Amino acid sequence: MIDKRWINHPDLTPEQINIVNELTESLKIDSALATLLTQRGIRDFEDSRQFFRPDLSKLHDPYLMQDMDLAVQRLAKAIANNEKILVYGDYDVDGTTSVTVFYGFLSRIYEQLDYYIPDRYNEGYGVSWQSIDWAQENGYTLIVTLDCGIKSVDKVTEAKKRGIDFIICDHHRPGDELPPAEAVLDPKREDCLYPYKELTGCGVGFKLLQAFCIHQQIDQNILFEYLDLLVVSIAADIVPITGENRILAHYGLLRLNAAPRPGIKALIKIAGMSGTLDITNVVFGLGPRINAAGRIKHAKEAVRLLLSEETDEADAFAEEINQHNSDRRNFDSSITEEALLMIEKDEWFLTANSTVLYKEDWHKGVIGIVASRCIEKYHRPTIILTQSHGKAAGSARSVPGFDVYEAIEECSDLLEQFGGHTFAAGLTLPIQNIEAFRKRFNEIVSSRILPDQLVPMINIDLPLSLASITPKFYNILRQMGPFGPGNMTPVFMSSNVMLSGNPVIMKEKHIKFDVKQEDSPAFTVIGFGMAPCYKELLNNKYFSICYNLEENNFRDKKTLQLFLKDIKFN
Missing domain, CATH: 3.10.310.30 (Diaminopimelate Epimerase; Chain A, domain 1)
Structure with a gap:
C-alpha cells in the first residue's frame, strides 16, 4: 500500500468559529455538522437554506452568457426558415448526453433536424472535416456543436465558405482565436461575464435551450424533464458540484431516481444498481457504460439508447452497450498490466x-x-x-x-x-x-x-469522536449532498480507536473489522484493497482511521458503517 499524506483542514478563523456557533444554534445541529457547513462557505441561516434546499428558480439568467442573444436569434431564424439543423456532439458522456438533450428537446417542436457524433477513431475529437462534407452533401445550413468546437477555427472558417453556420456550445478553454461562428457560448471565454464558469458541455447546451424557451415562450418545465441526462454529464465529466451545477445535479438526481427515461432505466437495470442513486453511482455505474459505446464501437449507439422511448428497445440497446463495457474492461485490464510492467522494467x-x-x-x-x-x-x-x-x-x-x-x-x-x-x-x-x-x-x-x-493525499474535513455518530447526525450529513468536486463527501478522522473483535479478510484483498473508542459503541469498518493491514491491526492496540460515513442496507436492516480511506498505526 502506498503511504498517503493526511491533510487536515485549516483551523477555523475566529470569525468562522462565530459562524459555527451561530449555525449550531439556529439550525439546532451538532457543531461538527456546523463546521462542515462553514468549511463549505455557508455563513448564515439563509445560506444554509439555499444549500439544503436548491431551487431551480435560482438558476442564472442564460442571457448573461456572452453571445447568447446571437445564438438564440440564429436558432430561431433557422426554425422560422425551415433550415436543416445538425446537432453535433463529442463521443464521450458529456457529448452524448448533450446531443440527447438538445436533439431530444428540439425534435419535439421541429422536424428538420438530425444529430452527428464523430467516430473516435476515424474522425477524432472535435469538429471533423468529414462532418462538414456530410453536412454540405445533405443540405444542412446550421450546425450546433456541444462539448466541442471552441478550437475548430479552420473547420468553422471553411464551413462558413460553404454556407454552413455554426453555434458553438463548449466549456473547454478557448485558444488565442475564437472560431468565426454565429455565436460562441463558452463561460471560459475571457470576455464572458456569466457568473458560473464550471458548466459541462451539456450544461452550456441546456442554457441555450433555456434562453430559447424564454424567447419562444415555451414552458421551461418541458426542458427540466431532461435534467436526468444533465446530471449524468455533471457526474461523468467530474466538474465541481457547486453553484448552478449543484442545483442542476440535485434536481437531476431526483428525476433520475423518481422517473428515469427508458434508456437510463435499462442501464440501471443491466448494471444491477439498486437503491437511491447518487453521483458516485452515476460516475461508476452509468458513465462507463455510456462511454463504452464510443470507445469500443460508435457513440451514436449511446444517443440511440438515451433517446429510446420504448422499454423493449431500450433494454436491447442497453444489452449491446453493456457488452461493449465488458469488452472495454478487458482492454483496460490488459493494457494497464502492460503499462505498469513497462514502468517497472x-x-x-x-x-x-x-x-x-x-x-x-x-x-x-x-x-x-x-x-x-x-x-x-x-x-x-x-x-x-x-x-x-x-x-x-x-x-x-x-x-x-x-x-x-x-x-x-x-x-x-x-x-x-x-x-x-x-x-x-x-x-x-x-x-x-x-x-x-x-x-x-x-x-x-x-x-x-x-x-x-x-505523494497521494487525503483531505480530512475534521476529527470526529465515534460517539458523535448517530442516525440523526447521518441524516443531516446525507442532506448535504449531492457530493462531488467542490463539495466532496466529508472525510472524518478518529484517533485512538481499537479493535472490537477480530478482523476478517474478504476475497483476499479487502478487510472488514469493528472498531470503538473508550466511550463509543462499535462500528463496522470496510477497507477495500486494505487486506495488507491485517497483521498490523492485530499487533496494535490503538490506531487512527480516516473514513467516509455511509449507510449499509442489508436485508432491509440499515446500519451506519465506516468506509475506510486510510489507517495509521500509533
Whole structure:
C-alpha cells in the first residue's frame, strides 16, 4: 500500500468559529455538522437554506452568457426558415448526453433536424472535416456543436465558405482565436461575464435551450424533464458540484431516481444498481457504460439508447452497450498490466516525475482509463499514447494541484493538436516526436511539481469522536449532498480507536473489522484493497482511521458503517 499524506483542514478563523456557533444554534445541529457547513462557505441561516434546499428558480439568467442573444436569434431564424439543423456532439458522456438533450428537446417542436457524433477513431475529437462534407452533401445550413468546437477555427472558417453556420456550445478553454461562428457560448471565454464558469458541455447546451424557451415562450418545465441526462454529464465529466451545477445535479438526481427515461432505466437495470442513486453511482455505474459505446464501437449507439422511448428497445440497446463495457474492461485490464510492467522494467520510467508511455497496438478507447490506473500506483502526471492514423494519439491525466494542460501547452511545437482541462487532456503528435516530447514534458513537470504533489493525499474535513455518530447526525450529513468536486463527501478522522473483535479478510484483498473508542459503541469498518493491514491491526492496540460515513442496507436492516480511506498505526 502506498503511504498517503493526511491533510487536515485549516483551523477555523475566529470569525468562522462565530459562524459555527451561530449555525449550531439556529439550525439546532451538532457543531461538527456546523463546521462542515462553514468549511463549505455557508455563513448564515439563509445560506444554509439555499444549500439544503436548491431551487431551480435560482438558476442564472442564460442571457448573461456572452453571445447568447446571437445564438438564440440564429436558432430561431433557422426554425422560422425551415433550415436543416445538425446537432453535433463529442463521443464521450458529456457529448452524448448533450446531443440527447438538445436533439431530444428540439425534435419535439421541429422536424428538420438530425444529430452527428464523430467516430473516435476515424474522425477524432472535435469538429471533423468529414462532418462538414456530410453536412454540405445533405443540405444542412446550421450546425450546433456541444462539448466541442471552441478550437475548430479552420473547420468553422471553411464551413462558413460553404454556407454552413455554426453555434458553438463548449466549456473547454478557448485558444488565442475564437472560431468565426454565429455565436460562441463558452463561460471560459475571457470576455464572458456569466457568473458560473464550471458548466459541462451539456450544461452550456441546456442554457441555450433555456434562453430559447424564454424567447419562444415555451414552458421551461418541458426542458427540466431532461435534467436526468444533465446530471449524468455533471457526474461523468467530474466538474465541481457547486453553484448552478449543484442545483442542476440535485434536481437531476431526483428525476433520475423518481422517473428515469427508458434508456437510463435499462442501464440501471443491466448494471444491477439498486437503491437511491447518487453521483458516485452515476460516475461508476452509468458513465462507463455510456462511454463504452464510443470507445469500443460508435457513440451514436449511446444517443440511440438515451433517446429510446420504448422499454423493449431500450433494454436491447442497453444489452449491446453493456457488452461493449465488458469488452472495454478487458482492454483496460490488459493494457494497464502492460503499462505498469513497462514502468517497472525501465529505470528512467521508474525515477521520472512523469509517465509518458507509447505502444502502437493499445486500444485508443481506453488509454485515458489506463492513465488513471497508472496514477493509482505511480502518483504523477501521466500520458498514455497509442498509434492512430499514423500518428501518436494520447490521453493525459494529472494529480491534484498540477496543471497538466499547461505543461502540454509548453510542448506545443512538438504536437499537432491538443486540448483539455487542468487535470485531463488529449493530444496528437508525430510518432518520431515521442521521445523528445517525453523528455521535455518530464523536464517541465520536474521544474514545476512540488514534492508533496507526488505523494497521494487525503483531505480530512475534521476529527470526529465515534460517539458523535448517530442516525440523526447521518441524516443531516446525507442532506448535504449531492457530493462531488467542490463539495466532496466529508472525510472524518478518529484517533485512538481499537479493535472490537477480530478482523476478517474478504476475497483476499479487502478487510472488514469493528472498531470503538473508550466511550463509543462499535462500528463496522470496510477497507477495500486494505487486506495488507491485517497483521498490523492485530499487533496494535490503538490506531487512527480516516473514513467516509455511509449507510449499509442489508436485508432491509440499515446500519451506519465506516468506509475506510486510510489507517495509521500509533
